[in-house]
Amino acid sequence: MSNKIVEKEQWSENVFMMKVHAPDIAKTRKAGNFIILRVDDKGERIPLTIADASIENGTITIVTQKVGYSTARLMELNVGDEILDLVGPLGEATHIKKHDGLVICVGGGLGIAPMYPIAEAHHAIGNKVISILGARNKELIIMEDMTKKISSEIMVCTDDGSYGHKGLVTDMITKIYESGEKISEVIAIGPAIMMKFVSLLTKKYEIPTTVSLNPIMIDGTGMCGCCRVLVNGETKFACVDGPEFDGHAIDFDLLMKRQAMYKAQEKDHMCKIGL
Numbered sequence: 001m002s003n004k005i006v007e008k009e010q011w012s013e014n015v016f017m018m019k020v021h022a023p024d025i026a027k028t029r030k031a032g033n034f035i036i037l038r039v040d041d042k043g044e045r046i047p048l049t050i051a052d053a054s055i056e057n058g059t060i061t062i063v064t065q066k067v068g069y070s071t072a073r074l075m076e077l078n079v080g081d082e083i084l085d086l087v088g089p090l091g092e093a094t095h096i097k098k099h100d101g102l103v104i105c106v107g108g109g110l111g112i113a114p115m116y117p118i119a120e121a122h123h124a125i126g127n128k129v130i131s132i133l134g135a136r137n138k139e140l141i142i143m144e145d146m147t148k149k150i151s152s153e154i155m156v157c158t159d160d161g162s163y164g165h166k167g168l169v170t171d172m173i174t175k176i177y178e179s180g181e182k183i184s185e186v187i188a189i190g191p192a193i194m195m196k197f198v199s200l201l202t203k204k205y206e207i208p209t210t211v212s213l214n215p216i217m218i219d220g221t222g223m224c225g226c227c228r229v230l231v232n233g234e235t236k237f238a239c240v241d242g243p244e245f246d247g248h249a250i251d252f253d254l255l256m257k258r259q260a261m262y263k264a265q266e267k268d269h270m271c272k273i274g275l
Contacts, residue, residue: 003037003083006059012139014066015110016075017051023058025050025088031096031121032114032212032244035060035088039073043084046070047239049114049212050089051143060088063113063142091243094187094210096121101182105151106132106169106198108190112142114212115189116150123150127184130155132172134190138163169194170201183207188247192256199247209247213238213255229255 007019025035034049052061066075077083096118103122107115112133123129131151135141136159148154155172156164165171169188177183186209188198195211202209213229227238230251236242 003086005077005079005081005083006057008077008079011063011142015063015140015142016066017061017063018077019054019057019059019061020083020086021058022060022086022088023055025086026053026055026058026060029053029060029089030093031117032091032094033089034091034114034243035062035086036090037062037074037083037087038085039070039077040084043073044070046074047090049117049243051113051116052146063110065110091239092241094118094121094244096125098125099127099184101128101184102176103127103129104132104173104176104183104186105129106134106173106186106188106190106194107143107147108134108169108188108194109136109140110142111188111190111194111212112147115187116143116147118187118189119147120150128152130176132157132169133164134158134169134194136160168197170197173198173201173205177205177207185210186247187211192252195247195250196252196256199250199252203248210244211247211250212243213245213250 002021004021005018006021009017011017029050034047036045036047038045048062050060051063064071064074066072105115105119119129119131129151130153131147132155133141134157138158141156157167157169157172158164186202186207188195189212199209228235229238231245232249
């Protein structure tokens with residue numbers, strides 16, 4: 001049965017991993033691709049990066065944080081339940097090429113999940129990968145063991161110092177840069193504010209930087225326009241032109257203002273339904 005949940009784990013208070021039976025997507029997905037799903041016929045469309053896939057088992061792995069009505073409903077499903085709609089793989093795949101220098105992969109919070117397949121793809125073609133995982137506290141660091149297997153080195157940062165380095169992921173980028181090792185590319189995925197400050201830092205260091213904007217998508221086909229973003233002053237759509245873009249070209253301030261537009265309405269709706 002397609003779209004059937006075959007495995008579910010709770011990784012922290014509001015973060016869950018699900019493996020879903022989707023053999024056609026598992027066979028064709030590439031790093032950077034995402035899916036769109038609907039939990040039921042009244043649900044909105046949710047974009048989620050394909051964090052991992054198994055062709056042998058015909059499954060894809062999605063990692064979700066319960067932040068709103070639709071993700072809360074998704075988290076109520078259990079092994080054996082079926083997701084109503086699941087479409088993919090969507091989006092432009094990550095451009096993976098051999099580098100003569102280091103590739104730094106930065107994942108912030110839930111952004112570690114979409115970062116992982118990109119780091120894995122770079123590792124698979126022989127690039128040296130250093131992965132930096134950041135979160136507010138130790139409980140929110142996910143996929144650490146998986147990431148260690150495909151990284152030459154892994155660095156962990158927490159805001160409160162409960163695990164790893166106390167501070168920001170940008171501290172670790174600066175540390176690597178100041179070591180003198182050549183950095184060919186930085187890939188940063190996580191909260192918009194994190195991607196903004198990573199991009200500001202790497203622009204100063206003149207390091208090419210890629211960021212992923214899939215959290216701002218809804219429709220996934222370019223029709224609704226909700227994922228529009230200014231890139232070098234030109235309007236792009238994250239779902240069809242991305243989700244990955246040059247971090248030095250994005251208007252992050254405008255992006256963050258648009259992300260905050262409906263927070264009050266979402267909070268009000270969650271209170272009304274008791275979530």
